[in-house]
Amino acid sequence: MTSMIDVVKLNVVFGDGADRVHAVRDVSFRVPEGATFGLVGESGSGKSTVLRALSGLNPNWTGRVVIAGQPQGIRRDKAFYKLVQMVFQDPYGSLHPRHTVDRILMEPLAIHRLDNPDRRIEQVLGEVGLGPAFRFRYPHQLSGGQRQRVAIARALILEPKVLLLDEPTSALDVSVQAEVLNLLQRLKQERGLTYILVSHNLAVVAHMCDELAVMNHGAVVEELEVSRLKRHDPSHPYTRQLMVASLGYDRAAIDRFEEFGREG
């Protein structure tokens, strides 16, 4: 399979002098076309920073990023944003509170000068499971799950090939999470999308992904196939500890938890 995303030795550094933070350290991975790749880690591990560097939201990176055969620089052109779109964690913060769903979806169409905006908006709302009745509502009139569907619709309306998903369900109730995860799976099959999914939830990643990288202190500690995770057989002790922690409360296991510092 051809690779859709190729990342080699990605480094992200914020600030300088005493405030210098090396947030992402030599991260490399590749994602085949049509696959879902998971980035897992605890807060501060650098997983979201990787995603923001890939999406062009963060200019402070070095390394090599190739998406759909195109080497990417710091600045991205309009064609890039038609190819790669992002869905953010917080559906309460990522939609303009004073714009209707219609206006939210119209904006990317206007920027990219796509034809037939009416038809496209109606179609994409249907695809994410919101009827035409939602078109002229404001975000505050929608539930969290409905808002996340609007955010997904906004990303899909440009017909991208790659979706970058930053904790897309962690602000949602579990019953709504199931609906959104099912929606993402269906859209991926229908449109042949490639996903990178950032999550702290190993179960969500195991459910959605083919392969995953586990990050700690900015570096990838282990890259593994999801089948290894499903067999409860990761090789790195950090991954194993995350897995045990995800399985629920176990008093004895907690005493064996270790601090994992920076490696190398």
Added chain:
Amino acid sequence: MPGQQTTKHPLLAVEDLHVTFPTRKGLVEAVRGISFSLGREKLGIVGESGSGKSMTGRAILRLVAKPGIVRAKRLEFDGIDLQRAGEAQLRQIRGQRISMVMQDPKFSLNPVMRVGEQIAEAYRTHQKVAAAEAKRRALEMLKAVRIRDPERVYRAYPHEVSGGMGQRIMIAMMLIPDPDLLIADEPTSALDVTVQLQVLAILDDLVTQRGMGLIFISHDLNLVASFCDRVVIMYAGRVMEICDAKNLQAAQHPYTRGLLNCLPKIDGEGHDLPVLRRDPAWLEHGL
């Protein structure tokens, strides 16, 4: 009452509790007639957002803000009728006998006061002791919640500590008056999984050592099932089911089953997740 494990004198007895809010569109019922009792055990209250689980915790301590209205047939803590208790008596109870840990330490700690002094203050509010003694106790408490360098943390301000440490500080502050009942409202959901479990282990040990009662409010069904002794499942302000945590996987109520099924599992199959179908009848009938 079904689901009620009747010890003769439970630590806390709640019967037919209602919390309502008058709004422009009429009365909104956040909690609609729930009953449960609690001994010296870990009781989990689980539900989705809007199920009324947090309001239940707040109603016990009369922390529901106006214009909210709380009424119950019985709201009794260790023989004290909480509904008839005056504000002065309730201030004696809050903190000293029943205390509460909220979700986010960032918003529960005073940002311009050293954390150690806040813990010592919590102690001195209820005990007539000298400042030095309160400090000694606060340092002891910080050690009890497994903070490695209590002297340094005592002098720190809230913005200088991590989320996990902030939550331990909150727990230290809530436990220093040695309460009989601790209400923890999503105390760990802002934390990373491993830190979350470490904080729960501290709570668990303290419950066991001190014989305290714990109400643990959470949206995380699996976590509650593995951590608590009994679980109350709430939906739309009503109790759907009360069961022993160890039997949760065999729960009968379709709502509980639906919640369990829609969780992705690490070793699950790759198929679509079953989606929860809500039955309008659940709105009408609770336990």
